[in-house]
Amino acid sequence: MISDREYFVADPAEGVLLNNLFDNSNPLYVEIGSGKGEFISRYPQTHPDWNFIGIEMSEKRIINCLKKLSTERNANVRLVRRFADENIRDMFQSSSVSGVFIQHPDPWPKRKHHRRRLIQQNFLDSLASILIPNAKVQVSTDHSEYAAWIVEEFLQNPNFTSLQDDPIQLHPNLDEHIVTWFEEEQRRHGYHPHFMLFERI
Numbered sequence: 179m180i181s182d183r184e185y186f187v188a189d190p191a192e193g194v195l196l197n198n199l200f201d202n203s204n205p206l207y208v209e210i211g212s213g214k215g216e217f218i219s220r221y222p223q224t225h226p227d228w229n230f231i232g233i234e235m236s237e238k239r240i241i242n243c244l245k246k247l248s249t250e251r252n253a254n255v256r257l258v259r260r261f262a263d264e265n266i267r268d269m270f271q272s273s274s275v276s277g278v279f280i281q282h283p284d285p286w287p288k289r290k291h292h293r294r295r296l297i298q299q300n301f302l303d304s305l306a307s308i309l310i311p312n313a314k315v316q317v318s319t320d321h322s323e324y325a326a327w328i329v330e331e332f333l334q335n336p337n338f339t340s341l342q343d344d345p346i347q348l349h350p351n352l353d354e355h356i357v358t359w360f361e362e363e364q365r366r367h368g369y370h371p372h373f374m375l376f377e378r379i
């Protein structure tokens with residue numbers, strides 16, 4: 179019998195596109211940094227005709243995610259243990275991803291670490307190359323300085339525009355907002371998330 183790990187966690191050889199993880203041509207959505215798996219286990223259940231890939235760099239977090247996934251409820255989900263950065267361009271076929279979710283990316287608050295931030299021009303150029311026109315990118319962070327940085331980076335990039343009147347909103351912008359473990363923890367400490375929604379032009 180196939181284990182949950184074998185079912186959900188894919189480790190394709192270098193150069194094999196992640197689009198091939200599903201044997202159907204349903205729209206493909208990607209979450210970067212799935213953490214303890216709240217989003218990747220729940221949101222895809224409300225969109226059974228979409229495929230979802232969670233990219234998560236930490237083995238410990240992959241195990242957390244697996245505890246929340248079930249083959250009955252989450253047939254449209256796969257996980258990949260990878261570090262995503264501008265290399266995301268090599269993971270997917272160009273113009274093939276319908277949307278991306280990034281909840282609470284690591285803010286790297288110290289100035290000397292800013293270059294480690296996920297959201298910066300090289301990454302956004304790569305991301306744009308895998309997205310279909312009008313694809314949406316949903317980002318949230320409770321770190322207000324990183325939120326302002328994220329907006330600046332997206333709006334500076336010719337491939338993206340904000341879909342919000344105010345690019346930073348204090349309430350969720352999805353059809354169903356999944357409160358993650360990290361969001362809940364941070365709220366307890368008085369840090370409230372900022373929500374952003376961008377569109378691939």
Ligand SMILES: C[S@@+](CC[C@H](N)C(=O)[O-])C[C@H]1O[C@@H](n2cnc3c(N)ncnc32)[C@H](O)[C@@H]1O
Pocket residue numbers: 210211212213214233234235236239260261262263280281282283284296358359360361
């Ligand atoms: C602050 S946690 C947030 C987790 C989850 N999205 C949430 O809201 O609870 C950041 C997560 O992203 C993962 N991560 C950070 N940078 C990543 C990257 N470049 N590629 C893949 N995973 C990453 C970390 O291992 C961690 O699980």
